[in-house]
Amino acid sequence: MSTSAPPDGGAEGSAATTVAPGRRRITSLEVLCVLLVLALVGQTWLASVLDVPAVRTGATIFVAVCVQAIPFLVFGVLVSGAIAAFVSAEALRRVLPRRAALAVPVAGAAGVVLPNCECAAVPVARRLIQQDVPPSVALTFLLAAPAVNPIVLVATAVAFPGEPLMVLARFAGSMATALVMGWLWSRFGKGEWFATWAIRRVPTPADNRSRWGVFAETARQDLVDAGGFLVVGGLTAAVLNVVVPRSWIDTLGDQVVLGVVVMAVLAVLLALCSEADAFVAASLSALPLLPRLVFLVVGPAIDIKLFVLQAGTFGRAFALRFAPLTFVVALVCAVVVGAVVL
Amino acid sequence: MRRETQNVLLVLLGGALLKISFTGTYLRYVKPAHQWLLIIAGVVMLALATVAIARDLSTRRPPSPHPDEHHEPTPEELSVPPSSVVTGGRRPTHDHGHHHSARSAWLLVLPVLAVFLVAPPALGADSVQRAADTAPRPVAEEDGSALFPALPPDEILTLPLSEFSERAAWDSGNSLDGRAIRLTGFVVREGGAVYLARIAIGCCAADAYPVKVRLEGGDLARHPDDSWLQAVVELVPGSATRATDYVPAATVTSLHPVNEPEDPYEH
Numbered sequence: 058m059s060t061s062a063p064p065d066g067g068a069e070g071s072a073a074t075t076v077a078p079g080r081r082r083i084t085s086l087e088v089l090c091v092l093l094v095l096a097l098v099g100q101t102w103l104a105s106v107l108d109v110p111a112v113r114t115g116a117t118i119f120v121a122v123c124v125q126a127i128p129f130l131v132f133g134v135l136v137s138g139a140i141a142a143f144v145s146a147e148a149l150r151r152v153l154p155r156r157a158a159l160a161v162p163v164a165g166a167a168g169v170v171l172p173n174c175e176c177a178a179v180p181v182a183r184r185l186i187q188q189d190v191p192p193s194v195a196l197t198f199l200l201a202a203p204a205v206n207p208i209v210l211v212a213t214a215v216a217f218p219g220e221p222l223m224v225l226a227r228f229a230g231s232m233a234t235a236l237v238m239g240w241l242w243s244r245f246g247k248g249e250w251f252a253t254w255a256i257r258r259v260p261t262p263a264d265n266r267s268r269w270g271v272f273a274e275t276a277r278q279d280l281v282d283a284g285g286f287l288v289v290g291g292l293t294a295a296v297l298n299v300v301v302p303r304s305w306i307d308t309l310g311d312q313v314v315l316g317v318v319v320m321a322v323l324a325v326l327l328a329l330c331s332e333a334d335a336f337v338a339a340s341l342s343a344l345p346l347l348p349r350l351v352f353l354v355v356g357p358a359i360d361i362k363l364f365v366l367q368a369g370t371f372g373r374a375f376a377l378r379f380a381p382l383t384f385v386v387a388l389v390c391a392v393v394v395g396a397v398v399l
Numbered sequence: 400m401r402r403e404t405q406n407v408l409l410v411l412l413g414g415a416l417l418k419i420s421f422t423g424t425y426l427r428y429v430k431p432a433h434q435w436l437l438i439i440a441g442v443v444m445l446a447l448a449t450v451a452i453a454r455d456l457s458t459r460r461p462p463s464p465h466p467d468e469h470h471e472p473t474p475e476e477l478s479v480p481p482s483s484v485v486t487g488g489r490r491p492t493h494d495h496g497h498h499h500s501a502r503s504a505w506l507l508v509l510p511v512l513a514v515f516l517v518a519p520p521a522l523g524a525d526s527v528q529r530a531a532d533t534a535p536r537p538v539a540e541e542d543g544s545a546l547f548p549a550l551p552p553d554e555i556l557t558l559p560l561s562e563f564s565e566r567a568a569w570d571s572g573n574s575l576d577g578r579a580i581r582l583t584g585f586v587v588r589e590g591g592a593v594y595l596a597r598i599a600i601g602c603c604a605a606d607a608y609p610v611k612v613r614l615e616g617g618d619l620a621r622h623p624d625d626s627w628l629q630a631v632v633e634l635v636p637g638s639a640t641r642a643t644d645y646v647p648a649a650t651v652t653s654l655h656p657v658n659e660p661e662d663p664y665e666h
Contacts, residue, residue: 085404092508100516107517110525117519121428121604123510127416128436131443216601218546270454277447281405284412285503288510298605299529329606336601337608369503 111299119295122362125330126176126287131280133177137184138276142268146189146258157191161239164194165232168201175203175331175357176287179366180279186256192246197239200383203331204231204357213353216335222398223346223353227335230354230394234387241382250379252372286369290362294328297361301326309344316348321388324356325364331357347395354391359383400504402455406448408507413444415514424514426662427521429603521663524587524624527596527609550574555631557581560597561610561665567647568639575634579652583629583660586622587611593619594646595630599665610665613638617651630654 096103107116153160182199186192203209205228217223248256301323309316320341329337334356338349359380368376419425420437429437513519547570550556558566558580566575584595596611598604615635622628632649639647 085400086407089404089407089508096512096516103516107519111529113519114522114525114529116513116517117427117522118605120510120513120519123513124416124419124425124428124437125433125603125605127412128433128440131440135443212601273447273450277405277409277451280444280447281409281504281507285506288506289503292509294605327605330602332602334606337606 115295115299118298119291122291122294122328123288126291126362127284129177129330130180130283130287133180134276134279134283136177137180137279138272138274140181140184140188141275142272144188149185149188149190153190153194157193157243158240160191160194161197161236161243164197164239165201165205165235168198168203168235169205169207171202171206175360175363176283176290176366178202179363179370180283183255183370184275184279186251187258189258191243192248192251193239193243196242196246196379197235200235200238200358201232204235204354209331209335209357212332213335216339220346223350226350226394226398227353229398230350230387230391231357233390233394234354234358234383237386237390238383241386250372250375252374255371255375282369283366286366287362289365290328290360293361293365294326297326297328309348313345313347316344317351317388317392320344320348320352321355321384321391324352325360325384327356328360328362329356346399347392350395350399351388351391354394355384355387358387400502402451405504406452406455408504408511409444409448411511411515412507413441413448415511416441416444419514423661424518426664427519427604430600430664430666431662433603521659522598522604522607523585524596526598526607527587527594527611528589530607530609546570547572547574550578555579555581559665560584560595560612561599563634564610564612564639564645564647567612567634568645573636576636577633579631579633580649581629581631582612582649583627583657584612585625585627585659586619588624595628595632595649597665598663601666604664607664611646613643613646613648615648615650617654619651622654622656627657627659628654629657 107113153163178199181202182195185195185198210224210228213227214221214224309319324334327334327337334353338352341349341352364376364380367380371379416437419428420434420441425434425437547566550558556578560582563575563580563582582595584597587594587596593614594611595614596609598607599610600607612632614630614632617630631652631654633652635648635650638649639645
């Protein structure tokens, strides 16, 4: 059985090195080994339990969300590690305008050129804050990067072949959301909302070799932290994907107001990747364009997976304030832009 | 959670990504273009975990540096950088964040177990029934003939199910009428009707939307849901209308069972 080889080999190899010294105590490593052995032994039972159509569909979507997001998360933690190791706080201060109000648009523009998935942007934003970048600027980047980059805009153009204005509207709506949130934060935001462990400064190492060490260690730590929360998000998205029937969207028909609200909530619940949500929006052809634009603007700014990721990365106090406000701002920006452009 | 356990989990998860990308299983979850992303991500994960494990091993037994390890070549590097790594990268999360990051990392076990032990199948009949009648993407609301190039004059033409249903619904040039078309898909039953269906995805299986054609005639009773068929059909003209939620109907000329294609989705 080829599938059993990696868990056994990997786990036992380092178990030997950690259990050996010192007192006897059950470590997480032993728990993991037991867990893996149990899972292997109970494989057939597990497979039979999961052999219900709804559970099977949910499991596929769960794995799909994880598999699809992990490469982007890995890219994000590498960028985050690189910032921690190679970009000093002084260098960042030199690049950014001193006044936060001016630095916010710069961060928005940086989001355009850095193709980034929403999961990748979260660790990068935290690293920027740790390097003394004003939180308003980092949060603008967090919101802009996944929503206005070229990959997402091209995907939108492909999904809406007859509606070039949709691309423009999406860009404007998402950019407005990011800028408004940045300015709001620079005016009203409080540093104490961040958990202390989230924003503690990491000293930039002086010599080259230890820089690589910091790079690898920061990236690894971020990956472990954020990876866990990504899994929570994937699970939630999978359950909702199965439980929320898409068909009731079609019954909304031409009720624009109701459609806008429902699509905004749906964007949060479905937690789609910003590269893919345009195709889903395009397939909901029973709806007018405005609710679908709301779906595209709200989704990359805030969804259930991002909320969990933000709570884990910045602390619950932050996420409970930031996420609902983002939702409202994104909704308003999308409606205003949609009313003007579409 | 201990550092060692985190590293083991990263190795397992990286291994899981590499496994699905080399066995082709990844096509059940994401579009083909993601294969390279998965391979790179898997390799990076393995590398990060390996570097951390190697570092831990070498700091635990400092007197015997291994000359064959490229990353930790010299004794003076062993004495300086790992300590700065610990103060720089790890201790902040260790003091305050430890408690918090410790628990979330356990969840990484779930995708590992899902990939190695369960290997969820590609989406099938269940998600088609769940989606009920989602209309195909409207390519154009009014005159669609310009958007559809002429079909090649083959006697039996092979088309993706999504193109078949798009042309059936929106092509005012009626390019499908009277043509024998070969379609590949799986069987779905809904409300007494039998459909040949296929899942189309934009990026990953979470954004899947079903495409289907209602089959008429042919010996369909012996093919259960989710069995894959290749069918030669002819469109029933005018069957994909608003009343049918733009799901076309087709008469079956011949059909035979096939294996699930390597890429179960259309894009």
